[in-house]
Amino acid sequence: MSIQHHISEELLLDYATGQLSEGWRIAVATHLALCPSCRRRLAVMEMTGGALIAEPVDEEATQEAASDESASWESLRKRLAADRAQTPDAERPVKAKASSQAGQTVLPEPLRSYVGGDVDTVKWRPLGRGAYHLPIETDDGTARVRLLRIPAGKPVPEHGHRGRELTLVLSGSFHDGDDLFARGDFEEADETLQHQPIATDGEDCICLAVTDAPLKFRSWLVRAVQPIIGI
Template identity: 35%
Template structure:
C-alpha cells in the first residue's frame, strides 16, 4: 500500500500523549494500522514523552491519590464501548478490508456495513461512541460523485478505506488521511471506478458553501 498523506505532527503528539478525543483516536489508530511511517513517528513521540517524564522532578501525593485514581479509571472503563466477540483477532482479521482498531465498531467487512442513503450517490453509517463530544461516521460516495464545497468548524480527519478521491490538496487513496483544520475549504470528487469509502471524525458540523447545500444539511447530518 502506497500512502502519500499522513497525520499532522501535532495530531501524532496528541495521540501519543493520550490527549485526543475518542472519535479521533479511532481514526488515528485505524490509520496507524495501515501506515508504518506514522507508527514509527508515534513510537518516537512516546519515547520522547517517556524521557521527559523521567527527567521531571517527583511531586508529593496526597494520601487518597491512589483511591481517586482508581475511581477515575473505573469511571472511564464504564464509558467505553464494549468490543463485540466477532472482533477478536484471528487470521481472518489480517485479510479484512477493515483496519483492526475499527473492527470492534463495524465488524470485519466493509460489505457488511449498514449504510443509509443521505443523498443520491452518497451513503452514511454513523458510529456511536461513548465519551466523545465529536462525530464519527463513514461515508460511501459513488464513482464520479462530488461532495459540495465546504469548510470545517474545527478539526476534521478523513481516512480513505477503499477507492479514492481528489481535491485541491491532492489525491487520496486507501490509507491516506486528510488531517484538516477550520482554515481548509475543499470539494472532494471520487475518481476511482468503485465507490470511495471513508472514515470521518469531526469536531463541529461541516460548513457547506452553497445555499442549497446549507438548506439540506439538517437532512444530510454531516
C-alpha cells in the same frame, strides 16, 4: 500504492500523550493500523517521552521552558528527529500493528469492532446523489464519527469547516485539488480550508470521517437537508 499523507506531529503527539477523545482516537488508531511509518513515529515519541521523564529535572530550566511553549515543542521535534536518525527501522518497537487480516479486509481494527464487521456488513444510509454514510456510535460528546461512501467519479458538495475534520481513506481514492488520497491516506482540515473532494473513477471511495462541528456547505439545497442528515 504507498501512503503519502500522514498524521501531523501535533495530532500524533496528542494521541501519544492521551489527550484525544474517543472519536479522534478512532481515526488516529485506524490510520496507525495501516501505516508502518506513523507507527514508527509514534514509537519514537513514546521512547523520547520516556527518556525525558527519566532524566533528572532541572527546576530552573523547567520554568524557563514552561514560559515558552513553542520553544519547548521545537526542542521536542528536534529530539524526535535525532532519535529517528539514530534508530534503524528494524530496531524500533512498533505499537498498534495492523491486523493479520488487513490484507483481506477493508476496515482494520479498531474500526472494524466499532462497525461490527467489515464493509460487506455495513447497513448504509442514503445521503443523496448516490452517496451513503454510517454514523458510528461512541461515548464522545465532542465529535461525530461516520463511514462515508462516495460514488466513483462523483464530488462531495463543496464545503468549509466550523471546526476540525479528519478523513481517512479506507478504499478507493479521491482528489482534493492537486492531491490524491488513497487507502491509508489521512487528511486534516480546519476552518481555513474550503474544498470539494472528488472520488476517482473506477471504484467507490470509502472513508472514515470525524468532525467536531457541522460542515459549511456552499449549496443552499445541501444546507436545507443538513439538519436531517446530521453532517
